[in-house]
Amino acid sequence: MGMDKDMDLIDEDGLRLDGRKFDELREINIEAGILKRADGSAYLTWGKNKVMAAVYGPRELHPRHAQDPSKAVVQARYNMASFSVPDRKRPGPDRRSVEISKLMSEALEEIVFVEQFPRSAVDVFVEILEASAGTRCAAITAASVALADAGIPMSDMIASCASGKIDGHVVLDLGKNEDNFGEADVPVAIVPRTGKITLLQMDGNLTIEEYEEAMELAINACHEIYDIQREALKKRYSTSIDSYEDLEEV
Amino acid sequence: MSEDKEVKKRELLLPGDVIEEEDVKPGRGTFMKDKKIYASKLGVKTFRAGYVNVAAQSGRYDPKRGDKVIGTVTDVNSSIWMIDLNAPFPAVLHVNDVPWRVEFGDTASYIDVGDAVLVKISNVDELKKVQVTMDEEGLRKLNSGQIIEIAPSQVPRVIGRKGSMITMLKGYTGCRIFVGQNGRIWIDGDIQGQYLAVKAIKMIEEKAQALGLTNAVEEFLKKETGKDLDLEE
Numbered sequence: 280m281g282m283d284k285d286m287d288l289i290d291e292d293g294l295r296l297d298g299r300k301f302d303e304l305r306e307i308n309i310e311a312g313i314l315k316r317a318d319g320s321a322y323l324t325w326g327k328n329k330v331m332a333a334v335y336g337p338r339e340l341h342p343r344h345a346q347d348p349s350k351a352v353v354q355a356r357y358n359m360a361s362f363s364v365p366d367r368k369r370p371g372p373d374r375r376s377v378e379i380s381k382l383m384s385e386a387l388e389e390i391v392f393v394e395q396f397p398r399s400a401v402d403v404f405v406e407i408l409e410a411s412a413g414t415r416c417a418a419i420t421a422a423s424v425a426l427a428d429a430g431i432p433m434s435d436m437i438a439s440c441a442s443g444k445i446d447g448h449v450v451l452d453l454g455k456n457e458d459n460f461g462e463a464d465v466p467v468a469i470v471p472r473t474g475k476i477t478l479l480q481m482d483g484n485l486t487i488e489e490y491e492e493a494m495e496l497a498i499n500a501c502h503e504i505y506d507i508q509r510e511a512l513k514k515r516y517s518t519s520i521d522s523y524e525d526l527e528e529v
Numbered sequence: 530m531s532e533d534k535e536v537k538k539r540e541l542l543l544p545g546d547v548i549e550e551e552d553v554k555p556g557r558g559t560f561m562k563d564k565k566i567y568a569s570k571l572g573v574k575t576f577r578a579g580y581v582n583v584a585a586q587s588g589r590y591d592p593k594r595g596d597k598v599i600g601t602v603t604d605v606n607s608s609i610w611m612i613d614l615n616a617p618f619p620a621v622l623h624v625n626d627v628p629w630r631v632e633f634g635d636t637a638s639y640i641d642v643g644d645a646v647l648v649k650i651s652n653v654d655e656l657k658k659v660q661v662t663m664d665e666e667g668l669r670k671l672n673s674g675q676i677i678e679i680a681p682s683q684v685p686r687v688i689g690r691k692g693s694m695i696t697m698l699k700g701y702t703g704c705r706i707f708v709g710q711n712g713r714i715w716i717d718g719d720i721q722g723q724y725l726a727v728k729a730i731k732m733i734e735e736k737a738q739a740l741g742l743t744n745a746v747e748e749f750l751k752k753e754t755g756k757d758l759d760l761e762e
């Protein structure tokens with residue numbers, strides 16, 4: 280963060296390094312149901328990020344002492360592939376991925392009806408195949424599509440996006456250099472239907488006014504992302520609905 | 530076979546979508562909040578007895594009382610068998626719920642670990658403890674044949690409208706077939722028939738969305754067997 284001015288992040292036209300405006304997202308694509316053996320899955324590309332999410336369960340939780348007799352445990356695992364960054368990442372969980380796994384579990388547990396599945400576990404695996412800033416938001420966004428694809432009862436989906444501050448301006452969805460050389464990064468995840476916030480972090484410093492502006496940008500973007508998530512699921516299931524009329528109601 | 534029946538498009542509901550209906554109670558796959566009914570699963574809405582349900586399009590088997598399912602035995606002790614139903618919860622088969630008189634401690638000589646059983650779910654309590662029974666006509670240990678698995682959401686398709694698909698499969702392959710509600714299918718018969726049945730079921734699973742699926746499967750079975758059965762009665 281903030282190595283004084285070694286890079287201009289905003290050009291004279293007021294555009295960012297990749298030509299985006301301040302409130303513009305990178306391109307996001309989501310495909311649901313890509314893994315045959317998983318109960319639910321999703322593949323997401325977000326700018327240069329490539330993320331794959333798989334959901335298994337609800338299923339019996341082992342070891343048994345980890346079971347909760349009143350509800351299901353949501354176990355998310357965030358993992359970066361060794362080839363996901365320019366310099367090889369040492370494989371395996373590290374301080375950062377353990378943190379992200381934990382906050383993903385907590386964010387997702389908020390929407391899943393965990394009390395319907397006592398003693399069981401919902402396993403969410405997110406693999407970061409290519410990373411370029413904003414992977415935790417990408418991971419949560421993909422994971423919630425995979426959860427819906429897995430047919431797990433939930434109150435809504437979660438959409439997530441980051442905003443931040445570069446060269447003194449509050450902007451949406453930081454890219455890699457913006458993240459490295461910018462002044463602040465604020466990842467946010469919300470439940471779009473209720474507006475509830477399930478993830479909020481801040482790296483760097485913002486004034487209260489800047490913070491409020493950043494939040495507004497991120498929350499608006501989350502609603503945009505929510506629409507992309509819904510489209511992905513509709514695309515996957517629309518064909519199977521067409522012939523539903525043929526069937527006996529069970 | 531009336532093809533003229535108007536196929537009205539059903540809307541796909543996603544978790545959190547509002548179900549705008551009057552005078553209905555929230556049923557399976559839904560939840561209620563602030564006097565509004567929402568879908569909790571990805572699926573389509575159906576109505577039954579004053580309830581609005583969301584029929585899930587994917588997901589694991591959710592044990593329901595009265596369902597006939599195929600389970601495998603995972604553990605045996607002196608008075609119960611533990612049964613895996615491919616559900617989030619294990620099921621219990623008590624010695625009192627089998628058609629035999631079992632001496633205490635003699636459980637494993639009747640059904641042992643690894644055996645497949647055709648059972649009915651007799652109870653699912655609030656804590657999701659699942660109990661199954663075998664003490665009813667048609668329920669038994671499955672000694673021969675093979676078991677294949679499909680997604681539980683595809684079970685209605687393999688059965689077909691009023692059992693049309695399953696009747697056809699049985700007729701053409703000459704196999705005994707039982708479709709458990711948990712997505713496990715037991716097939717028994719001569720090896721050719723079994724092979725054909727498995728192939729046809731795989732076809733149903735893959736092409737589930739194709740219109741006129743029943744006809745497509747019938748064509749396939751006719752071609753493979755060289756038979757032409759009239760199953761209209």
